[in-house]
Amino acid sequence: MPVTPRPGLDRIHPYIPGQSPTGGGGPGVKLSANESALGPSPKALEAYQGAADVIERYPDSNAVAVRTAIAGRYGLKAEQILMGIGSDELLGVLVRAYAGAGDEVLYPSATFSMYRIYAHSCGADIVQAPDINYTADVDALLGAMTDRTKVVIVANPNNPTGTYLSISEIERLRAGLREDILMIIDAAYAEYVTKPDYDPGVALVEATDNTAMTRTFSKVHGLASIRLGWCYTHPDIVSVIGKIRSPFNVSSTGQAAGVAAIEDTDHVDKVVAHTAKWQGIATQRLAGMGLDATGTEGNFVCVGFPDEDGKRAKDCDAFLRERNIMTRYMAMFGLPNHLRITIGLDDEMEICFDRVEAFMKK
Ligand SMILES: Cc1ncc(COP(=O)(O)O)c(C=O)c1O
Known part of the structure; x- marks a missing residue:
């Protein structure tokens, strides 16, 4: 057979x-x-090349330097940051950790096509809530929640529509979801947003034990090829992901480039x-x-x-x-x-x- x-x-x-x-x-x-038209920071490129001298060694499994740099840049708690092979890996591993066969992963209708793949790859079903005017609709998402919903993902701002939800709408979504549902805010394009009512969701992550925000070095930092992303979430979720992620997921060259990139504002x-x-x-x-x-x-x-x-x-x-x-x-x-x-x-x-x-x- x-x-x-x-x-x-x-x-x-x-x-x-x-x-x-x-x-x-x-x-x-x-x-x-x-991808970024302007490419990476010259400082990130230099750091990347410098780190290439020691590629016979495994990288720092805990990626301390880059997590510390991110924490310093945004005023975050380094122990609540996870690094991944792009934010792609983190989205996939979060879905795999919190949804399985028979569960539902819920997200808006016109959005990043990888969410479907992450859900199906762990046996979960997908449910998509209709958008209004190319924008995620919090009421439709809440209305689509069922007993089987385990993970909700909102790209904010959204790829491909370029629309966004204000932080008050994101908070309303979180408040309306059951507590046993993991809400993922995929903020891959956060750095580009200038609207005053937008916020990627740091305070919400810190105020809850069931919210994760993912970010990437692939867009504004111009480092798509080194595959570096990060996630900010509750320490209990960090521990769960720590058990199942690959131990050396982020290369030493990528970590070095990430530190320099985040510092080059x-x-x-x-x-x-x-x-x-x-x-x-x-x-x-x-x-x-x-x-x-x-x-x-x-x-x-x-x-x-x-x-x-x-x-x-x-x-x-x-x-x-x-x-x-x-x-x-x-x-x-x-x-x-x-x-x-x-x-x-x-x-x-x-x-x-x-x-x-x-x-x-x-
Ligand atoms: C909304 C969104 N999330 C996540 C990703 C994945 O980015 P990466 O894995 O390069 O960090 C992308 C890439 O295009 C994206 O558009």
């Missing part, structure tokens, strides 16, 4: 990453994976300013083409297209691909008539918007 995977795994369709330009059709432009400010500039230009240019972005709180814009033959998002995706410009078609994220365009360098953005305009005029 052949080996058979655990029930539930047959429900998983593998994650499809944002694609790279393939050559031909024009200069390659990759705006498909929400000037670089972060530069990235945030570049992103805000292009959010403004994007809104204007899209409006000029009769198109709308769903939200602006991230390093990307998610653009809705007309529901007309030849003018749909998938047509624009094909048009751009022919010209070697890769954006992300959003069907897999629950938005079959949207494209998500990552904010790239100035010339990449000019090229991309010029081509979208040409597509709309054709």
Whole structure:
């Protein structure tokens, strides 16, 4: 008899990453994976290269230096920080620790497609609550809670819509959920948000024993390839995750780069300013083409297209691909008539918007 995977795994369709330009059709432009146009801090790069001298040694399993640096930067308790292979690993391990076969993982409708994979990979079912105006709806999430709900995940701000929930809405969600439900705030894009009523949720994590906030070095810090993320949560949850995570999950080069990146606030400010500039230009240019972005709180814009033959998002995706410009078609994220365009360098953005305009005029 052949080996058979655990029930539930047959429900998983593998994650499809944002694609790279393939050559031909024009200069390659990759705006498909929400990477940082400006790359990492030069100091992070230097620290990474310096740490490469000792790669024959296992890294610090407790990642003390980078946890201390994060704690210092944000005024957190270092013992409540967990490091992971990107925030991806932490999201997956949190779901695996608190949900299993027969349980439900609840999250909004148009959101990060990995949540589905994490839930199914531990045998849990998924429940998605409908959004309102491309924004997570706290009442719908609370209404969708059942006896089987074990984990609720909200990306705040949300990928791919760029919308967000105010901290009072996040608190209302937490207050309305049963105490035995783990609430995960996935704040991968927190650094880009400028709205005064936004907060990634540190105080909520500290005030509760059932909330986790995840963050990443892949976006504003421009370190997607080193795979470094972190989570802030209650000490009891830290202990549980500590039992099941891989002991040397975060490399020494990654830890060194992380320390330097978190300390280089000037670089972060530069990235945030570049992103805000292009959010403004994007809104204007899209409006000029009769198109709308769903939200602006991230390093990307998610653009809705007309529901007309030849003018749909998938047509624009094909048009751009022919010209070697890769954006992300959003069907897999629950938005079959949207494209998500990552904010790239100035010339990449000019090229991309010029081509979208040409597509709309054709
Ligand atoms: C909402 C959200 N969460 C988590 C991640 C995972 O990021 P990483 O594993 O690189 O930290 C991403 C990546 O695109 C994301 O958009």
